[in-house]
Amino acid sequence: MATAGGGSRGGCGARPRDCGCKGVRTCLLCERERGGGVPGALPPQDYGPRVNFRKQKLKPGSFDGLPSFSREIVQRMGAYPILEKFLPVEQCNLDYHPERGSAIDPHLDDSWLWGERLVSLNLLSPTVLSMSRDSGEILQLLSVTPQGTRSSVPSDTKMGDPEDAQSTRRAVPCDHVEVAIHLPARSLLVLFGAARYQWKHAIHRQHIESHRICATFRELSAEFCPGGKQGELGQELLEIALSFQGKPV
Known part of the structure; x- marks a missing residue:
C-alpha cells in the first residue's frame, strides 16, 4: 500500500492499530489514550503503486489505475500552463473532520519517486496551508502601510x-x-520549485473547521521518466494510472 502523503514520514509516533491517519497525517486518537471517546480519523483512499520509500523499492502490485471519476479532473488540469504535460501516477484522497482533530504535520514530500509538481484539489470547505522552513537563511520581508500610519513592522531601511x-x-x-x-x-494548489523542495507544508488542526476532502495528485520524478534509470517501470506505471480503472489499494 502506498503510504499516504509520500513525504518524509516522522508520523505521530506509536498509534493504536485502528487509527487510520497514516504517515504525516495525525488525529486526536494518535495523541490520547484509548477510552477517551474520540473517533479515529478515516483512512486515506490511495490509488497508486506499492511503494517502500525507506528502501526505495516499488512495484505495480494491485494498482490498476486512477479512479474513473478523475479522468475529467486530470484533463481539466492540463488547461493550465503550469500543469502542461502533468501526468499523475498517484492519487490520494484524504478525509478531514474537525471532531476527529484531523491535521497534517509539517513535511516535505518524497523526491525519489515523485516529481516537480505536487497538486492538491481542496473540496467541501476552505482551509489554510501553512508553509515553514527549517533554515537560518534570511528572507527580506516587505511591509506596506497607508501614509500617515505607523507600520507594525520594525525596519532600518525605508523603500521608495x-x-x-x-x-x-x-x-x-x-x-x-x-x-x-x-x-x-474547490481551489487547486500546485507546489513546485522552492515551495516543493525547500518549504515544508502542513495543515494545522485549528484550520480544519468543517468536513474537508483533499485529492492529491503526484507525477513521476526524472528517474522514472523516459531516459531515466527506471524509465521503463515509470512508463508501465503511467500506462496503468491513465487507464482510469482504479480501485483503492
Missing part, C-alpha cells in the same frame, strides 16, 4: 514611498516565518 503608502523592509530568518496560504473550497 509611493504617494499613498509607505514601504518598509526587514531581514528575518526563514525558521521564524510561517506563510499562510488560504485555500477556498
Whole structure:
C-alpha cells in the first residue's frame, strides 16, 4: 500500500492499530489514550503503486489505475500552463473532520519517486496551508502601510514611498516565518520549485473547521521518466494510472 502523503514520514509516533491517519497525517486518537471517546480519523483512499520509500523499492502490485471519476479532473488540469504535460501516477484522497482533530504535520514530500509538481484539489470547505522552513537563511520581508500610519513592522531601511503608502523592509530568518496560504473550497494548489523542495507544508488542526476532502495528485520524478534509470517501470506505471480503472489499494 502506498503510504499516504509520500513525504518524509516522522508520523505521530506509536498509534493504536485502528487509527487510520497514516504517515504525516495525525488525529486526536494518535495523541490520547484509548477510552477517551474520540473517533479515529478515516483512512486515506490511495490509488497508486506499492511503494517502500525507506528502501526505495516499488512495484505495480494491485494498482490498476486512477479512479474513473478523475479522468475529467486530470484533463481539466492540463488547461493550465503550469500543469502542461502533468501526468499523475498517484492519487490520494484524504478525509478531514474537525471532531476527529484531523491535521497534517509539517513535511516535505518524497523526491525519489515523485516529481516537480505536487497538486492538491481542496473540496467541501476552505482551509489554510501553512508553509515553514527549517533554515537560518534570511528572507527580506516587505511591509506596506497607508501614509500617515505607523507600520507594525520594525525596519532600518525605508523603500521608495509611493504617494499613498509607505514601504518598509526587514531581514528575518526563514525558521521564524510561517506563510499562510488560504485555500477556498474547490481551489487547486500546485507546489513546485522552492515551495516543493525547500518549504515544508502542513495543515494545522485549528484550520480544519468543517468536513474537508483533499485529492492529491503526484507525477513521476526524472528517474522514472523516459531516459531515466527506471524509465521503463515509470512508463508501465503511467500506462496503468491513465487507464482510469482504479480501485483503492
